[in-house]
Amino acid sequence: MLYNEPSPHEVKVLTRRFGLENSASLDTYLATDGFKAFKKALEMTPEQIIEEVKISNLRGRGGAGFPAGLKWSFVPRNSPKPKYIVVNADESEPGTCKDRLLMENDPHQLIEGVLIAGLAVDAHAGYIYIRGEYRYLIEIMDRAIAEAYSCGYLGKNILGSNFHFDLYTHTGAGAYECGEESALLESLEGKRGVPRIRPPFPAVVGAFQCPTVLNNVETYCAVPAIIRDGGAAFAALGVPKAGGTKLTCLSGHINKPGVYELPLGFPVMKMIEEVGGGIRGGKKLKAFIPGGSSCPVLTAEECQDLTMDYDAMARKKTMLGSGGVVIMDEDTCMVRAALRIMRFYAHESCGWCIPCREGTTWIRKLLQRFHDGMGQRSDIALIGDLAKNMFGRTFCPLGDAAAMPTMSIVEKFYHEFEDHLDGKPCPYEKARQLVMA
Amino acid sequence: MTLSAELEARFDKLLKSYPPGRQRSAMIPMLLYAQDELGSVTPELVEEVARRVGVEPLQVEEVMSYYSMLHRKPLGRYHVQICTNISCLLTGGEELWQHACKKLGIGHKEVTADGQVSLEEVECIGACSWAPALQVNYAFHHQMTPEKLDRLLDSLRKAQ
Ligand SMILES: Cc1cc2nc3c(=O)[nH]c(=O)nc-3n(C[C@H](O)[C@H](O)[C@H](O)COP(=O)(O)O)c2cc1C
Ligand code: SF4
Ligand code: FES
16 A cells, blocks of 8 residues: 655656555566566576675665675675575664555565575575564565465475575564664564674674574665666666665655655755655754654755765765654754654663663753753753763664764754753744644 | 464464574564463463473563563553654644543553553654554554544444
């Protein structure tokens, strides 16, 4: 099902079957080039498959943007241990709602991507780790997997090739931290989602202590198109060093929120104005989160001439992240936004390391006090300092994810903290209430 | 303990889904699927799952306390989970949450006196572009308003 109207600016590669009748069925998939890429990959060597993915400039779509082909090349193919393919379908980064659509509308594309990854690293089993709240998607994936087994696309001797592959869904049970790759692997082994120390990385020691490819849903879903049409064609859709398209989730104060597949390098302002139909109620843009709540926040000025790609975002000291774009208009209270974001990280901190466990809770309390009008001037610097001290000093990147938006909001919206001093009621909330009344 | 036939089949399949000696992997899925049927993770269920995956009950307790969807006390027949994270906050999720608390007369993780409806303020549920959003058990409800919420809650009452 589609939840929003498509945009004419979209370049539909991963979403090309969305909207077709029975788009989730194997029949529809096969009628629209389905499993062509896998058949082609059967004729290729593993090195050729990995090379094609490298040429495509496909970068991980889960948040960190690591080149997928390079990651696959780290797997020791000749290791006597079994190898595994793990799909990160934990999708919990606030602002992000795209993996859901990929699994709902085209589950076989994900299965084909996983199979090709299996050929590339000599893996014969895979697990799709789906967040527990996405129960309907587990059912859709289970149905698609059963269909693929019954038609010989999974199981033993697939299409008479001697290649065998078993694929399973696995449910999480409510924990953002289990989206972090090493915590996910712990969770997959039936443990608390406490991250592992790295190195070794999952490519070498991953699921069940065996070499493992772990990618996001969208990353795998790009693979069939890359093998089918060639890595170069995919690369050409994007910008240098970032190939293809990105599913972008527009949310917040925007006229046409929704998930849109846009080529990498798409201009931010054009995305807001033309894809998203502009800011709601004719308001002005105040702040912009490019890819989930873990990213440093940008001001409206910083969005001018900015494009949606990894390197352009890095130059602005933020990240493309997961594709969860959050738009905030001129009436948004940034202290409140910072507070809500920190509440999330304090709630989701796994508690393993002290800087994150104590830091997130302490900052949350300070922000709450501030928003309640009881903040002191010295608290503003304290919030920033605490975040800075947490940054880079935690066991896993959740601590950074909590620190980055906070540091950016304190730095760029310092005056909004001042506006809350001396017991003043939140000045921005008032503006909103007047508008809504 | 005796489980329904569906649950038995589910457990069998889960125990076969992981490499030999790795049956512990099935623990969390088993707990969640069983909880859906039983309403909560009961002490008997902890024992049962521990026995089937080959760990001590204490190890199951240790794991389950980490996961926010697993709970020892029964929730309402309809568990209403309202997201107030950033995208929902910006589009009225907080007001929706307040409205639900007032209308039902209960707060976070509380159950109505008749045991029918429970409430929980939750983090992002992956519906940000269709915010504000909530889930009733596993069903998504997008682009909610206080009026739509009223109708939804009324329909749950009627469905009893
Ligand atoms: C706290 C935290 C949460 C994360 N959550 C997710 C998630 O929900 N989905 C996801 O694909 N990646 C998530 N990641 C990133 C993963 O650790 C990992 O980098 C990614 O799944 C690798 O796949 P990719 O290279 O295809 O992006 C998270 C990372 C951190 C630190
Ligand atoms: S930074 Fe530390 S406490 Fe926070 S989630 Fe990671 S390991 Fe757990
Ligand atoms: S922020 Fe509410 S669903 Fe994502």
